[in-house]
Amino acid sequence: MRTQHHLLTAALAAASLLASPPAFAQGKAADYPSRPVRMIVPFAPGGASDFAGRIIQPALAERLKQQVVVDNRGGAAGNIGVEVAARATPDGYTFLQGNIGTMAINPNYYTKFPIRPLRDLVPVTQVVDVPGSLVVNPGLPAKTLKELIAHMKANPGKLNYGAPAPSSANTLEMIQFLRNTGTDAAQVNYKGGAGPAMIGLLSNEIQVMFVTFSSAVTFAKQGRIRMLAVISPKRNPAYPQVPTMREQGFNLVVGSWQGIFVPTGTPRPVVNALFKYGTAAMQDPTVIKRFTDGGVEIVVSKSPEDFLAFVKAETERFAKVIKEANIQTQ
The missing domain is CATH 3.40.190.10 (Periplasmic binding protein-like II)
Known part of the structure; x- marks a missing residue:
């Protein structure tokens, strides 16, 4: 009976641990963020991604109530920054300002690059579409x-x-x-x-x-x-x-969208929190004015799942473009 009692106690303890992650995760999300957050921009200063990131930075920092540090990691068509972001600790304190090139085109062009955005990164929300x-x-x-x-x-x-x-x-x-x-x-x-x-x-x-x-x-x-x-x-x-x-006379209307991505493994409550703060930042009057003055359209996703579906569709679209144009991949 004593052995059975110990077994029952152990089983109940194990069950309580299995049941605890959601509550624990909610607690962590409630505390998020408790320190500065890093925004990886995978291009050099002066380009569209840097332009967008630095407009979003102060509004996002205001809502997070933490400093947001822009970290430009240019090179290899954006792949250097993408890899830095994908290999970061998945805790929400590092996110990537990804775009159409790094997220949808590069996976079809740099076929030997070890990072696969749809596998190694979690789309949070689109933020802009740049003509x-x-x-x-x-x-x-x-x-x-x-x-x-x-x-x-x-x-x-x-x-x-x-x-x-x-x-x-x-x-x-x-x-x-x-x-x-x-x-x-x-x-x-x-x-x-x-x-x-x-x-x-x-x-x-x-x-x-x-x-x-x-x-x-x-x-x-x-x-x-x-x-x-x-x-x-x-x-x-x-x-x-x-x-x-x-x-x-040219039917060319493709824009260059950008969005927020975090490393795979980031807790869902943290993803939800970053979605909430990120989409709220895009409603900031100063952000709206600066993007409008720059000719940029603000576009936010309905949910992380909505953005994931969009990125998948864009990846498939450029796979077709590269194939039909007979562009040599690397």
């Missing part, structure tokens, strides 16, 4: 898309175009553009995303490139570059004089 643009150095005579195509045909292979990464949406757009227009240009690769590539355009190291609207609009307004087209369904109110690609 694209086609820009040129103002030294070019072309002032319209039609004039650019004519100039490129008259000077085959003489222009350089910027590639923030071989697998970036901007690079894929340029490859498709060259193929569709029967033109040719030399690719110049840049490490760290749109920021370094934009410097190359400003210095005339390259003469043309596709780039996120937010990375280019200020320079365009200053006359330091010329924006020939916007990649979005309609003209952007932040620079309405520039026509869309569609208006000029």
Whole structure:
């Protein structure tokens, strides 16, 4: 009987431990965060991801009631930052500002890269959709898309175009553009995303490139570059004089979305808390104004599951694009 009593006591204790994680997790979520949080931006300063991250940073910090530290980890088309985030302790104190390139394109292009976003990271919420643009150095005579195509045909292979990464949406757009227009240009690769590539355009190291609207609009307004087209369904109110690609005969409307991701294994209550704080930060009046002024649309997910379904669909979409364009993967 004594042995049975001990066995019963042990069984009850084990059962109570099995039942305790939800309560324990809720307690941890209630305490989250209790120290500064790190936001990994997988590109160099100056690009769209850095632009978005630094706008979100103060509003998110205000709601978390903790400091949010932006950690730029550029290189390898964003894969360096992605790996740092995926291998971080899954406790909610490190999250990734992922985008269309790192989350949906790279998995289809860098097939040997050990990190698989859908396996190693948990999507929390989308935050923005950044329209694209086609820009040129103002030294070019072309002032319209039609004039650019004519100039490129008259000077085959003489222009350089910027590639923030071989697998970036901007690079894929340029490859498709060259193929569709029967033109040719030399690719110049840049490490760290749109920021370094934009410097190359400003210095005339390259003469043309596709780039996120937010990375280019200020320079365009200053006359330091010329924006020939916007990649979005309609003209952007932040620079309405520039026509869309569609208006000029090209059915190109792809945006560059961004969102929050945490390492797989992060407790669900913490994921829920970060979803709550992250979506609330996107409703901050200052955040709304700064993104609107930059021509960026705020888009938040209905739930982490909703964002997961979106990322899966985008990954499948770019698998098809890369296959149909016969782009060599690595």
